Amino acid sequence: MTKTQRASDQWLAEVAKGIRQRVLGHSLKNNGGYMSQACSAAELLSCMYGGLIDLPEVPEPLLPRPFAGTPGIAGKNRETGIEFHGGRKPDRDRLISSPAHYALVIYAAMIESGRLHEDALNDFNKDGSTVEMIGAEHSPGFETTTGSLAQAISQASGIAIARKIRKETGNTWVFMSDGEFQEGQTWEALQAASFHNLGNLKVIVDVNQGQCDGPMDQVMSIEPLASKIEAFGWEVVRVDGHDTDAIFDAGKTVTDKPLMILCYTDPVRGLPIMQSRFPTLHYLRFTSETEKATYAAAYQEMSK
Amino acid sequence: MSYEIVNRPHQQNFIDWSADKPEVVVLTADLTNSCEVGRWRDTYPERFFSMGMAEQNMLGVAAGLAREGFEPWLHTFAVFLYRRPLDQLQMSIAYPSLKVRLVGFLPGIMTPGGVTHQAIEDFAVMRAIPNMTILEVGDATEAESVIDVAHAVDGPVYIRQLRGEVSRLFPKDEPLVFNHARVLSEGEEITLITSGIMTEEALRAMPLIKQKGVLVKHLHVSTIKPFNDPQVVAAVTSASKGVITMENHSIIGGIGSAVAEIMAEHGAAVPLRRIGINDTYAHGASQKHLMEELGLNAQSLVAAVEGLIGRNLHIAAEDLAAARVADVHSAAKAEAL
Numbered sequence: 001m002t003k004t005q006r007a008s009d010q011w012l013a014e015v016a017k018g019i020r021q022r023v024l025g026h027s028l029k030n031n032g033g034y035m036s037q038a039c040s041a042a043e044l045l046s047c048m049y050g051g052l053i054d055l056p057e058v059p060e061p062l063l064p065r066p067f068a069g070t071p072g073i074a075g076k077n078r079e080t081g082i083e084f085h086g087g088r089k090p091d092r093d094r095l096i097s098s099p100a101h102y103a104l105v106i107y108a109a110m111i112e113s114g115r116l117h118e119d120a121l122n123d124f125n126k127d128g129s130t131v132e133m134i135g136a137e138h139s140p141g142f143e144t145t146t147g148s149l150a151q152a153i154s155q156a157s158g159i160a161i162a163r164k165i166r167k168e169t170g171n172t173w174v175f176m177s178d179g180e181f182q183e184g185q186t187w188e189a190l191q192a193a194s195f196h197n198l199g200n201l202k203v204i205v206d207v208n209q210g211q212c213d214g215p216m217d218q219v220m221s222i223e224p225l226a227s228k229i230e231a232f233g234w235e236v237v238r239v240d241g242h243d244t245d246a247i248f249d250a251g252k253t254v255t256d257k258p259l260m261i262l263c264y265t266d267p268v269r270g271l272p273i274m275q276s277r278f279p280t281l282h283y284l285r286f287t288s289e290t291e292k293a294t295y296a297a298a299y300q301e302m303s304k
Numbered sequence: 305m306s307y308e309i310v311n312r313p314h315q316q317n318f319i320d321w322s323a324d325k326p327e328v329v330v331l332t333a334d335l336t337n338s339c340e341v342g343r344w345r346d347t348y349p350e351r352f353f354s355m356g357m358a359e360q361n362m363l364g365v366a367a368g369l370a371r372e373g374f375e376p377w378l379h380t381f382a383v384f385l386y387r388r389p390l391d392q393l394q395m396s397i398a399y400p401s402l403k404v405r406l407v408g409f410l411p412g413i414m415t416p417g418g419v420t421h422q423a424i425e426d427f428a429v430m431r432a433i434p435n436m437t438i439l440e441v442g443d444a445t446e447a448e449s450v451i452d453v454a455h456a457v458d459g460p461v462y463i464r465q466l467r468g469e470v471s472r473l474f475p476k477d478e479p480l481v482f483n484h485a486r487v488l489s490e491g492e493e494i495t496l497i498t499s500g501i502m503t504e505e506a507l508r509a510m511p512l513i514k515q516k517g518v519l520v521k522h523l524h525v526s527t528i529k530p531f532n533d534p535q536v537v538a539a540v541t542s543a544s545k546g547v548i549t550m551e552n553h554s555i556i557g558g559i560g561s562a563v564a565e566i567m568a569e570h571g572a573a574v575p576l577r578r579i580g581i582n583d584t585y586a587h588g589a590s591q592k593h594l595m596e597e598l599g600l601n602a603q604s605l606v607a608a609v610e611g612l613i614g615r616n617l618h619i620a621a622e623d624l625a626a627a628r629v630a631d632v633h634s635a636a637k638a639e640a641l
Binding site: 070071072073074075076078137143144145146147148151152153154155156157158159160161162163165166184185188189191192195196 | 329350351353354355356358360361362363364365366367368369370371372373374376391392395396399400401434435437457458459
């Protein structure tokens with residue numbers, strides 16, 4: 001059964017652990033994966049799917065559909081992955097996931113939280129599957145095609161405006177990665193959301209301070225992030241992204257402004273051996289059988 | 305040749321049209337009055353959204369609204385709808401094939417705003433985008449009726465719209481019909497395909513060309529994508545001496561290219577002359593000046609016809625009288641850029 005009230009500490013911890021374990025297991029099996037994103041986002045994703053966001057329930061874990069084809073004129077193939085988030089309900093929340101590169105981690109989170117069938121990962125990155133490596137709008141748990149980053153927050157703003165016009169009481173949430181704050185569109189969206197008083201728009205960010213080329217402070221610094229976003233008219237809460245109590249407290253912030261929860265995270269949390277790969281953490285690919293064996297041992301340890 | 309001049313055909317028409325369509329919302333990017341929706345904003349403030357000079361976000365917001373069942377009508381200058389926010393146009397709007405209407409004003413060399421304001425390759429870019437429908441209006445009747453045509457398309461639509469003082473070339477009761485060209489004259493030697501403001505320009509020369517005994521089939525097209533109207537296909541594959549296209553756009557990727565594709569696919573073995581912007585940027589100057597400088601005018605049409613039939617028509621420049629003499633004195637003021 002999926003969560004709509006705050007899940008127990010034990011549930012949150014198990015889901016977070018399960019995310020890391022499942023992504024590591026998948027990476028071992030497929031010689032690669034977005035592992036550091038699992039390490040950084042495990043707790044915040046367990047919170048998101050554990051009651052922080054009031055997503056409608058899904059009665060049982062759903063199997064992904066095969067890819068039906070690209071969308072076309074006259075409504076052809078327009079189905080999105082919204083069903084895994086329980087569909088559209090006026091008084092309930094929506095969640096738009098922006099960093100499509102987190103797809104494996106998001107799928108894992110949805111499996112652990114009972115929304116996605118565990119066999120779904122057998123289809124990961126397979127031809128003809130919707131369980132794509134870079135999630136798109138037809139992928140489980142996705143509603144927008146945002147592999148070109150920073151486009152989800154604008155679309156979620158449009159959804160939030162639509163819901164405001166219709167006087168719906170549910171909030172619209174966006175899950176973002178910190179790298180997206182390098183894109184100009186993010187700042188356009190921030191200024192517009194506060195200008196249009198989108199108090200029903202809430203963003204949660206995995207601030208893991210890393211990107212494809214390495215640590216963000218060496219590629220393109222975005223700090224001081226909180227004060228910049230505040231200056232754009234948002235309510236900003238900065239938390240330890242591995243502290244589930246702090247994340248839930250941030251979610252309760254009472255404000256008329258759009259809300260930004262910046263979750264500062266550790267990209268190797270739960271898998272410290274990955275620190276030796278620093279600063280290249282964006283994608284884990286094993287360079288030797290010896291290295292792979294080290295990670296396999298860590299997987300065994302994690303599974304105890 | 306003179307036509308009735310209609311003052312701001314879009315302005316009140318769009319207000320009236322929107323009255324019974326609560327799903328219609330308008331988004332602008334700091335060019336509200338310049339795109340004739342200032343009164344729309346004042347009439348329907350609850351469904352008007354000022355997005356400021358931030359087109360990338362505007363396109364994304366429109367996508368979100370469309371996903372929720374609203375029909376966003378974006379009003380700004382043509383160039384700002386696709387050149388800067390092309391990725392957003394493609395990934396947020398075109399890929400999911402959302403009902404977003406991109407109403408682009410001052411296309412091609414209609415703006416004196418110079419190269420930054422001149423959408424001269426919008427057809428080329430938009431034609432290459434899957435799921436996109438492209439419309440261009442050529443007169444006041446089409447400026448009024450294009451909104452019904454766009455509204456009926458279950459997918460994204462880009463419109464090259466006219467503003468301010470607009471000639472009425474076509475009867476008010478003959479609205480724009482989707483993917484259906486207007487036949488303006490019949491003839492077997494040459495097929496002439498024109499769109500947008502080039503149609504009025506061509507109409508300056510056509511009576512003189514016909515007087516000289518040249519048989520020209522002249523079609524005005526308003527649907528640029530899809531571009532498979534059977535009338536157009538038949539006309540460009542049956543002309544005995546050649547085909548001419550005339551567009552307020554680069555000769556690369558626009559109507560001339562679309563016609564070339566049809567001719568090649570059908571094995572039409574006559575020459576094609578493309579009148580348009582000849583793979584160059586334009587600059588800040590009046591429409592009249594730029595049309596002359598770039599050869600987007602009746603003289604170019606006469607020269608193209610002469611080339612195809614192989615004889616001089618002896619039509620003097622002064623015979624091609626002023627394009628437009630207003631029947632009605634217009635009070636329309638110059639619009640802001």
